[in-house]
Amino acid sequence: MDYFFLALAVGLVVLSALVFFGRVVPGPTVFDRLTGIGVIGTNAILFILLLGVLDGRLDMYVDMAIAYAAIGFVTLLILGKYFERKGDMDR
Amino acid sequence: MATKTTANPFRNRSRAEIVHFVFLTLALFVFWVVLSGKMQVRYLIIGFVTALAITVATRPLLILPPERTGSSWLSLWDLPWFRIFLYVPWLLWQIIVANVQVAMLILHPKLPIDPKVVKFKKYIPHPVGRFALANSITLTPGTITVDLEADEYTVHCVQGGFVGGVAPAEGEGTLPARVGAVFGAGPAPADRQTSDKGL
């Protein structure tokens, strides 16, 4: 069972790396980069939870996951609002 | 509900205040208990005082005056809870259907997508109803909400066939009709087209 969770965690890291090098780095617009960062943030929540299962201390890691989810959501909202005002599509 | 109009506005205001205080304090207190996990009286009292303080601090944000709603004072927690609980299982089923369809589109070798943008109008008085309709459109097959003015939704469809559930050529889509039945729909007042830009 531990190997299954370990495989899922490694798979999440690989997928996040794919998103990072395939969409965040070359993304044509700034919103593509933001989308990629959002996907990586979602993966990170699940990654924290899987680490908690592997560590045997899910009750502690789930609090971190809650904090990460809330902070990530607020960050994405602020960045979206900021780039909406800025309005340049070239970077 | 915003559709209720009475002669005395202060009665509605006290109702909005009571609903706001009871619901938000209770929800925050339950959240505190779940997060802390401790059942000693000291921690429960600290949690209750904190919940009450947050409720008082957010009172001007979550209670809308009559100028914003058009008819009466409205607490954002004054929702048709029972109909929402009936609506959520249907929404979850729609989400699963949507995901299978989008997964088939994405994994198709030829990527058969044909995006188009449609607009439709649907006025829901309750702000949470607007939020629920926009999020439901995003989560159901092939459509995402792009922009939302007071009552005009701009929807991006990944394929022309998916547009029928939200905004068919004539009549009303099933999704806006369902959300309107849950939250109570009505004709848009003509004099408040610009008051909801901030939502």
Place this chain on the structure above:
Amino acid sequence: MNFLAVLFLLAGFFFILVGTVGVLRMPDFFTRMHAVGKCDTLGILLCLVGLMIYEGASLTSLKLLYIWVFLLMASPTATHVFCRAAVRSGLKPWTRTEGQG
């Protein structure tokens, strides 16, 4: 019971994989948002259900349920905020050129 948890986790991981493939493959920003807003959301929701089943009835499951409800509301909202910002910044949606254009 563990079998059910593994089933949910694998289904969720499959949808996260599909979302990643969609983000990499789709031709423009709005179609990518379809992949992110739907597949990624359902993927992590299914994974959380699997973890809840694995954990059983406990306080940790309640916290996981809190994350579940939060993500169900927050993920489409973030998608909507990005789309609105892109539209108001002047990004034009991609259309298939073989049609009427």
